[in-house]
Amino acid sequence: MKGTIKIFVIFSYLILSFLSNNLIVAQNNVSNQQLMADFSLFYEYQKNKDYASAIPYGWKVINTDPTNFVKYKLFPKMEEALWYIHDSTKIDEAAKKKIADTLLYLYDKAIKYDSVSAGYYLAKKAFVMGNWENENPAKVIATYEEAIKKDSTLPSFYKDQLGLLYAKNATDENDYKLKALELYSKLSELEPNNELWVQRIEGLAENIEQLVDITKKAWDLDKNNLEKAWKYASICLQAKELNKALEPLEFLVSKAPKVINYWKQLANTYDKLDMNDKALQAYKTLIELQPDNRDNYVNIALVYKKIDQLAVARTYLQKAMNISPDWDYPYVIEAQLYEQAARACDFDFMAKCVYLLAVNTYKKAASLNGPFASQAAERVKALANSIPTKEDYFFRQLKSGDTIKIEGPCYSWIQRSVIVP
Incomplete structure (x- = not known):
């Protein structure tokens, strides 16, 4: 009898478990169907630019489970709707503040569920924090920095926003000015035809001499950094501080002995400083690296001309003529x-x-x-x-x-x- 009761209890448990699992599956199916319906309504309203009607359905999906809808650009479409209401409709400042707060919440959700685009959402979050919310600059800067760390290919607009924040909030107690200089230097290298980045760099200092000091400090703090050494050297050359340019240029050729531009700048600097023996050696290195470059032969010929070794100078000129008759x-x-x-x-x-x-x-x-x-x-x-x-x-x-x-x-x-x- 006891055995029969035991079997009955186990059997009853299995039936209840089965019924319970089926009920959960049924509830999940209903939930998924509801989510699909909510997203469909959101999608249609958003497509037709009826943003006021779209937004409530978008929130239903986002606050329930947006996982399966990320691939349909749920978050960018929701963002578009909220930005439109903020910028293109007649609402008061209080309403705009609510939209800004809502966008920050949206970006946090997007970062959680759409990690691939986290850098973009962090950048947009930083923009809203800095431009609409008047958030503490240090927090905004940290958010931009995290965004760029996650996605270095972000549009230069956001990097510029960070650079402007660095410049505006730079003090003797922080390194924001150095960070701004590094940021704009990289932008200048990526977009060499964009004069804005040169203007930004120049704007960081009251004069070119101060810019020399800034770039030197940046390199001194990171002495093995080739980019910072090159920036310091470049600014020294712009300021015609040739003697100061020697240290970073000599460092650069020692660390990267096959980079043509480093050698060109060093040879030219030696030449202008009448350090003729070193100039000749540098030009000879360039000839080894670029044996078919006519400029190298002419440049070394000019040094020999300067020191009255006219026969040697002519020999190098003839080599240039052979390359370009x-x-x-x-x-x-x-x-x-x-x-x-x-x-x-x-x-x-x-x-x-x-x-x-x-x-x-x-x-x-x-x-x-x-x-x-x-x-x-x-x-x-x-x-x-x-x-x-x-x-x-x-x-x-x-x-x-x-x-x-x-x-x-x-x-x-x-x-x-x-x-x-």
Whole structure:
């Protein structure tokens, strides 16, 4: 008898469990059907821009279980409806405040259920907090920072909003100015043609000297950061603080020895500071990295010209000519080498012949019709009184077509000839 009662109790429990489970399933089905109906009504009203009618149904779905409706853009559509009522309808400030509060609640829900787009919703939440709610700036800044951390591809509008907050609330007690500089520097790199970011950077400092100090401080606080070193170097170059630019540029080439731009800026800086040995070494490194870049050969030639190593300078110019035979600039510089040599020696017949060689070289440059053609033509005119005269040729029994070899202790390196015109 006891065994029979026990079996009956177990059987009864199983029946009750079965009935209970079926009741839950039935209730869930009814709930899902109701959610579908509510969403359908929300969707239709929203599509027809009847936002006042759409919003209550949207909240029913959101406050019950929006999980299955995220893919149908439930939250963006709800956001659109609320923004429209806030911005495009005639409501008083109290009503606008309620809409702003409601949007913050909506964004919190969206962040929870639509994690893929969390960065976007955080950015919109920060905007509402800062522009409609007058929330504490520190909270707004933190929300923007979290948004960008979750989604670095956010539109630059939101990053600019954060940058403006940094700038407005910067003090000696926080690092907001440094953060603003870093943010706008990155925006400037992403959008190099957008002058707004340059203006924002310039606006962070009272003058360029202060900007140099700001960027230096930013790099000092993060000494291994290449981006901050480059920003400091760039600002130093803009401010013509060449000596200060050396430290970050030398750091950059040591950490990234194959980045062309770092070497170009360093070589150019050495050159301008007349640190000729280092400039030559830097240009030689550039030639190793870019053996087909004509500019590198011309730049190193100009350094050798500056230190009166004219033969070496011409060798590098010839390499530039081999790369770009139609480029007039190397010919202009070669002609300048001959002028420089002639000026360093006595003004005699051979010096006049060297000037003639310079004139012939300028004429070659002018014939190429490049950007330096007019400059070359002007030098031809300027040297008209420095070349041999008919009398010079007559007294030396030289006639038209004769060859004159350039020679003498001043000109042994030239190893060229000129033809009597």
